[in-house]
Amino acid sequence: MPSTNFYANGGVINDFNEEFNRDIFPIEVVGLTNQKMDTSFGLLSVCININHTKISDLKIQLMSPDGTTIWLTNRNGGNNGQDYQNTCFTPKGFSGYIHEAKAPFVGEYTPDSRMEYINNGQSPNGFWYLIIEDLHKENIGKLNSVSLKFGKNPVFNTTSSCTVNNANACQCSYPQKDSLLLPDLVILPSFSVNQLQEYSYNDLQYPGQVRVAASIANIGEGPMEIKGSGKWYCGNTLVDSGTRCTNNELARQTILQVIYKKVNGKLVKIYKEAGTLYFDEKPGHRHYHVDNWIELRIVKKIRTKKRVVQKIIGKSNKVSYCLFDTGICLENDNLCKINNVGYNVQNLKNYGLGSYTDCHSQSQGISVGGYDTYGMLYEGQAIQLPKNLPMGWYYLQIEVDPLHLYKESKSSNNLFEKKIFLQKQ
Numbered sequence: 001m002p003s004t005n006f007y008a009n010g011g012v013i014n015d016f017n018e019e020f021n022r023d024i025f026p027i028e029v030v031g032l033t034n035q036k037m038d039t040s041f042g043l044l045s046v047c048i049n050i051n052h053t054k055i056s057d058l059k060i061q062l063m064s065p066d067g068t069t070i071w072l073t074n075r076n077g078g079n080n081g082q083d084y085q086n087t088c089f090t091p092k093g094f095s096g097y098i099h100e101a102k103a104p105f106v107g108e109y110t111p112d113s114r115m116e117y118i119n120n121g122q123s124p125n126g127f128w129y130l131i132i133e134d135l136h137k138e139n140i141g142k143l144n145s146v147s148l149k150f151g152k153n154p155v156f157n158t159t160s161s162c163t164v165n166n167a168n169a170c171q172c173s174y175p176q177k178d179s180l181l182l183p184d185l186v187i188l189p190s191f192s193v194n195q196l197q198e199y200s201y202n203d204l205q206y207p208g209q210v211r212v213a214a215s216i217a218n219i220g221e222g223p224m225e226i227k228g229s230g231k232w233y234c235g236n237t238l239v240d241s242g243t244r245c246t247n248n249e250l251a252r253q254t255i256l257q258v259i260y261k262k263v264n265g266k267l268v269k270i271y272k273e274a275g276t277l278y279f280d281e282k283p284g285h286r287h288y289h290v291d292n293w294i295e296l297r298i299v300k301k302i303r304t305k306k307r308v309v310q311k312i313i314g315k316s317n318k319v320s321y322c323l324f325d326t327g328i329c330l331e332n333d334n335l336c337k338i339n340n341v342g343y344n345v346q347n348l349k350n351y352g353l354g355s356y357t358d359c360h361s362q363s364q365g366i367s368v369g370g371y372d373t374y375g376m377l378y379e380g381q382a383i384q385l386p387k388n389l390p391m392g393w394y395y396l397q398i399e400v401d402p403l404h405l406y407k408e409s410k411s412s413n414n415l416f417e418k419k420i421f422l423q424k425q
């Protein structure tokens, strides 16, 4: 039996250099002959050891020999966390989710995206790469080691029998009406409640900001999917993709929403004009983002005799996101609970329909039962507070699709609201 454990030494993780820094560490896998990675054999775990004085500076990805790339951990560790010590990533981490854990992350964690995507039929042999990006200046560190383990039964079953090729198993609530399998976007409260912080004006990095994570889940009957139109614009002028416009921004592509409809036992796609996407050049991203995906707000509610008036204290720009499944709602975890209802394979029709692994320009989406998370330290996940804001109770609001560009089965549940106490600014 050939070895199923592969180990590599690391090296220095270079500091952010104002532009972009990416350190790439190869791990060679040899001798797993006549093996391909699928549901019966594949990658079981990835383990790392890192010394770093501020690990939330780091985005760490794993790239397999065919180029499939998954996020292991992206800017986790909060304001002061140091080091990854014997941290292993497995598809269903025994110690929980990495984004919920504390440094130095000793144990076995579910990564920030879906490890199952690696086990896609490719051969395990060849060069794998651990890709580490340091996204902030000053703190530095070192990768001491990385190892990969392969073995049997790497994937746990997380889909219903409804697939594009088995549409008979797909259900729709309104076969008489329109037979559409529409998505339903919601904000998962657990992520935003666990990653929410106010920074004072004395803070060097985030002065006067409220930062918060947002995870958008699809609890509808069909995927939330978009398709690039192939048409790129600077303003209203049609240009080549990759064109830099006179305002120095890159060209934007108009996108279509792909809506699935069940017709005579098959799924057909219909298209609806929707928003735009563009190539986001910021460190930690460098992929395509759908515009105007969410908006963050802090509001004060003022009760008058007749009604409650809402005053906006601060709001984010409309934040753009790469749409993909960073995770999927599982039974027995509390991430996908909304008003005490847990969403998972038991109550989501067509659970698992769709599969979106990456931030492409042609196609992106969120599967039925999937969710897409942006952590509190990601760019844009912030609301700037006004100076001299009085201490007191306010409401945090997170709204997905604030411009109502996308068709859903229910859009009255797109707003998440939480009462929060803010210190004097």
Ligand SMILES: [Zn+2]
Residues within 6 Å of the ligand: 280, 284, 285, 286, 287, 289, 321, 322
């Ligand atoms: Zn991004």
